[in-house]
Amino acid sequence: MLESIEFLPGDSCVGVTSFPGSGPGNGAESADEANTDPAASERQAQRALVELARAGNERALRQIYEQHEHQVRGHLFRLLGRDSELDDLVQIVFSRAFAALDRFEGKAAISTWLYRITVNTSHNLIRQRFRRDRMQRAVQWFEFGRGADRVAPSKVDARDEAQRILAHLQPDLRQIFVLYHHEGLTLQEISDIIERPLSTVGDRLTRARKQLRELVSQD
Incomplete structure (x- = not known):
């Protein structure tokens, strides 16, 4: 589903916090702030991760997938149950997310942002299936x-x-x-x-x- 990256279970990657440009002394926030404020440290790491992903860094994209794949899959499962299209839907969510990285402003956590994409994706599918099923039931009667x-x-x-x-x-x-x-x-x-x-x-x-x-x- 994803054109340039194939995500495989257990395919690990190196954390992006060790990449150039993401270490201490870089960015708008100081190392002191990151050390004293865990939330600020998390935001800083998140921004570094997203910036690398925007630039097409494959390890950064893979890390986002590995960190949040369970969350996305779990939400889809709760909405749709055991579904033959579940794997494809997970890939669709991440495809849409990666295509929209330029619009990610960092005001919310990556997990929150992915939830929105997951909800929108699943909602459209559920609505389409509901309408299709109702029409099929009607036509079957006739x-x-x-x-x-x-x-x-x-x-x-x-x-x-x-x-x-x-x-x-x-x-x-x-x-x-x-x-x-x-x-x-x-x-x-x-x-x-x-x-x-x-x-x-x-x-x-x-x-x-x-x-x-x-x-x-x-x-």
Whole structure:
């Protein structure tokens, strides 16, 4: 997922605090301040780490990953559970973070900054899946066929939700959608029934699907 760096479990790196430019006597804060204020020392080390990472230092990028990978993975796991895409999502979070290093101002800790990226990444995925799953449940109901009246109790919720969403479609679009997905008719058969050109039927079916996607996303 990451183009220039492959992160492997157990692949250790040397701490960046020993790199040139990050030792005592460098930066705006004095060594005395760093020694007497642990928080200031941490901020100084964090700034040095980020500056090196911005410059493309591979060891600095790797250290950020190794220090925070467990945090990012744990948060994603709590949100999504056991997910086949979890490894990819971890890589996506760090890819986005490294691409946005120039926008990291240092006002918050790196861990806080990574949490924001993780939350945004997972939120978008959860929302997309929620909408997709609802649409799939609705479409599945309309594809049950003429035996829908004998639908099993487990299908009732999907049926009710599908019908509620369908009720918001424009009547002409709803008609085409039901004939095609619920009744299982072909476009030509529908064209013959409503006495409209085949191209009109296809266009209305496309518009119906588009409206349904919009209704699901707004709901």
